[in-house]
Amino acid sequence: MRVTVRSIAFMLVVTMIGGVLLLSLSGLWKTTSSKTPVKFSTGEFAGLSNPADIRGSYSFADVEKNFSVTAETLANAFSFDTSSKPAGTYVAKDIEGAYGALVPEGGEVGTDSLKWFVSLYMGIPYEAEGDTLLPTSALDLLFREGKIDAAAREELASRSVEPPGEGMKSPVVITEHVESAEDGVIKGSTTYADVIAWGVSQQQIEEIIGMPLPGKTTNIRDHLQKNGLSFSTVKAQLQSLVDVSGQ
């Protein structure tokens, strides 16, 4: 049997596009994560989900679904405001956005902190990255609930950071940006997400700073300092764009 150009074209379009359509109709075509971490297959914790597999895209509700830690507990541990936004809707990535400006040089509070907290909460051993820190609120919570003893708390204190103050409890999430009285004024705590929300495009920012954005929720001043750029110069340029777009 001969296969011609026409038959190959037909076969490829039918199998590829037809196959995807069929899978979509039957609900099997999934292009996003099912948010199910791997489970320990052997040992003491066999059958339990492994906190090391928590991803940045996991919401606190996803973590609650897979581990015995409630979203409310996570929000409290990371000092997230649950009065304006339900605890379950925060995602792991938000942690970095909320703590970016507060963390001292060489430290990091982010998804790895969440993995570490969940491990400590569940009593599962976990080797956090060397620069990972936990908020003091997380340590207090672990101690209060009897998950760590005083000695462990003492030891972990050297790897902790103060959580955001009352006024900054909500992390900066670009899609959920809330206008405040301070909007439109670039300060030390302003993130790129703020400037984008004030009408400046990512491309315009990248042209000014001369490099791609590291992540929209990164604090501008910290990022510029890390890269040896002058905050005041860039601030003035960005501010003029913000002012123009706000008119």
Place this chain on the structure above:
Amino acid sequence: MKRRGESAKRIRLTVQILFFVVVASTTVVHALGEMGISVPVLAGASLHAICPFGGVVTLYRLITEGAYVQKIHESAVWLLGIVMISTVLVGPAFCGWVCPFGSFQEWIGTIGKRLFKRRYNRFVPPRLDRVLRYLRYVVLIWVVVMTATTATLIFSAYDPYYALFNFYTGEVAVTGYVSLGLVMVLSLFVERPFCKYACPYGALLGTANLFRIFRLRRNASTCIDCKACDTSCPMNIRVSTVSVVRDHQCNVCLKCTSEQSCPIPHTVELNSTRLEDVATREARQ
């Protein structure tokens, strides 16, 4: 024959453009979604989600731990299965017809053909070329082993295909841009350089040429030895010297066949039966 060749060319180009547009629009819609802009009707997905090679690299983890490697989802594994169907039947037609990065290199190559005419695609010395063609198996092993051990998409930082469809997102590593630039420049001299020397998925699919059900066959008894098939082959395969093309680099573009380059009907064909037997049967009828 000329007109039939032209229509065969047009059919393949249409399929290539179709898949290029599908992949480009899917990734653009995804990127817009990430920025909070939703596009009606069209569904977006990350490039990782719609690349069947993602299915290959996640297989080990899927089997041993029941989970996917970061950024890879069910869709990639399904695509791997779908591509396997056509690959077992005819060989790596996915590479020659569907893969938008293969098409992209080919389209850049048309500039190289205009610039260098007959010298195009003949710059690499044959002995070196023969060795380099196995480099993609080294890449395949490295990617699969590293992905299995680190559970992250290790190749993504070097992948020119990823860089091409995500260059505007700010998610591409410098190494990705460098390899994309390199492939674009090389494509001016060599046809499909990434497919030939570095593509790990092409390496895997290429092995199907050893056992594909419909094989690329040449009827030696009707062949006039004009070498038109050799000249037309973008992968520099010497079709005129074999009765069955088993070369792991053949991407089933069908340029060498009697439908396009070969001037003698039914002399080079993709067929499940030996062409000599087909000819004898037809003569008897």
